[in-house]
Amino acid sequence: MSQNNSFEASTPVNKPSTAYLDAMEQSILAKVAAAHEEAAVDDRESYPGQQALWEEASASADANQPLAEMIVRDLHDHPETAFEEHRSMALLSGIASERGFPVERGVYGVPTAFEAEWTSPGYDPVVHPTVAIMAEYDALPNIGHACGHNVIAAAGVGGFLAATQAISSLGGVEGRILIQGTPAEEGHSGKEYMIRGGSLKGVDAAVMIHGFGYDIGSQAWVGRRSVQVTYRGVAAHASSQPFMGRNALDAASLAYQGIGLMRQQMPPSDRVHAIMNGGDRPSIIPREAHMHIFARSLGTDTLMDLSRRVDDIVRAAAVMAGVEVEVEWDEHPMTLPVRNNEMMVERWTRAQALRGRTALPAGTVPDTVAASTDFGNVSHLVPGIHPMVKVSPSDVALHTEAFAEWAQTPAAVSAAVDSAAGLAQVAIDFLADPQFRALAQAEFDAQGPVSVQELLGE
Ligand SMILES: [Zn+2]
Ligand SMILES: [Zn+2]
Known part of the structure; x- marks a missing residue:
């Protein structure tokens, strides 16, 4: 006989209500409809940037559709996790080197990273972007x-080929385009390393x-920090001599409660989630307990505020339980929120419209x-975009x-091809149009660069 939930539960067990999600979906659909309506009345016949280069880049992305399909499927069939992407890196960098681009593998201290380079005939690093x-x-x-x-990889390689093929055949643009393989x-x-x-x-x-x-030009991504916490107490027989113990699991439990209570006072920009474990048998006061916590926020300053509060809580819990604590922040470097450059997003949106996609605001x-x-982290050091493309x-x-x-x-595959055309176009405009470049840079400069190492005083 099951003893679980012997009382009549007022809400179904293990079935979270979809009411909030449903309401959100309705609100999103209304915004999507409005955006499509606006796109329909807008004059999207011409591209505000480099029209002839756009047509060439777009045609090149289409011509490379079989290549995009091969990349999408091949990587999907051979998934490799972080820092193990040797096969994926070889495939993608091989495509660039087969086409005659100089390629370097294992760049910038990361063995599975690569970079291929294209430079215009008159390229001068002092003058050209x-x-x-x-x-x-x-x-x-x-x-x-x-x-x-895998779709990101196909879009990136396709974008690099489309941009460089378009400029090489039409000329008139000076600068340098890189494809960086970022594992x-x-x-x-990986990008911070x-x-x-x-x-x-x-x-x-x-x-x-x-x-x-969804297709979205500019979507929020939260910054993230991670903290590993180890509490070390004193084991003791939990029945005969509990007073001789110091309970590490108590400390973890207090920290978990402390984080839970803090949530009410957190700004809506923030998220914090934690897991914990400790102890071997109920009859032994746990000598060691572990927590792993993520702190996330839409802003860099709010993320630093949140991580200081989490740090206080996990250390204070150790004091309450009378145990030692070891706190290790960021076993891999923290990530910052994405700062989308709206000048560049606007070009992306126009380019996607010509591919029949409405990139939502x-x-x-x-x-x-x-x-x-x-x-x-990249977007806090140089102007950048990270648009979303509808795949599902x-x-x-x-x-x-x-x-x-x-x-x-x-x-x-079609997301990768349309994205290749869009990435190519934004890259071409950035090289070819000094006024656009200056506006994108001015937007970036208004907030200024932020590096993780400076932020952490490293
Ligand atoms: Zn992911
Ligand atoms: Zn991802």
Whole structure:
């Protein structure tokens, strides 16, 4: 006889209500409809940037559709997790070297990173700008390409080829375009390690895309810090001599409660989540207990505030329980929120419209529906964009088996091809249009650069 839930529960067990999600979906759909209506009456026949180059880049992205399909499927069939992406890196860097681009592997201190370079015939590093197109390719443990980084890779490589082919055939643009293979995004901050190795030296702007359930020009991504906490107490017989023990699990439990109570006073920009474990048998006062906590926020300053409060709580809990504590922040470097450059997003949006996609404006999907990415760190050092491209139906979340399934469909391939055209176009405009470049830079300068190492006083 089951003793679980012997009283009549007033709400169904293990069935969270979808009421909030349903209401959010309705509000998103209304915004999507309004955005499509606006797009329909807008004059989208011409591109405000480099029209002839756009047509050439767009045609090149289409011509490389079989290549995009090969990358999407090949990476999906051979998923590799953070820092293990040797096969993926070899495939992608091989495509660039086969086409005659100089390629370097294991760049900026990361063995599975790569970079290929194109420079215009008259390129002068003092005078001419550089755009980096970024390609991720790491998968998640157990569920493969459930974040669709195979699609990001296909879009990045396709964008690099489309931009360089268009400029090479039409000429008239001076500058440098890089494709940077940026591994280990999932929880490992690969881009921050590359930044510390010099990946952004001489780079004036960075662009990449991410798959999603909607096309969105500018979507919020929260910054993230991680903390590992170890409490060490004194084991004792829990019945005969409990007074001779100091309970490490008590400390973890107090910290867990402290974080829970803090939540009411947190700003809506913030998220904190924790797991804990400790002890072997109820009859032994636990000598050791562990917590792993993530703190996230939409702002860099609020993220630093939140992490200081979490730090206070985990240390205070040790004092209450009378045990030792070891606090290790950021086993991999923290990630910052994404700062989308709206000048560049506008170009992206126009370019996507010409591909038949309506890139929805910021705020279409609420900022609270946010994850974290190491591109945030890039976007705090150079002007950048990280638009979302529709790969799946809107109710499919990233990091699910369902999203992994969608990441190998024709929808994923067409997302990669349309994105390749869009990335190429933004890169071309950045090189070709000094006025656009100055406006993008001015927008960036209004907030100024922020480096993780400076932020942490390292
Ligand atoms: Zn992910
Ligand atoms: Zn991702």
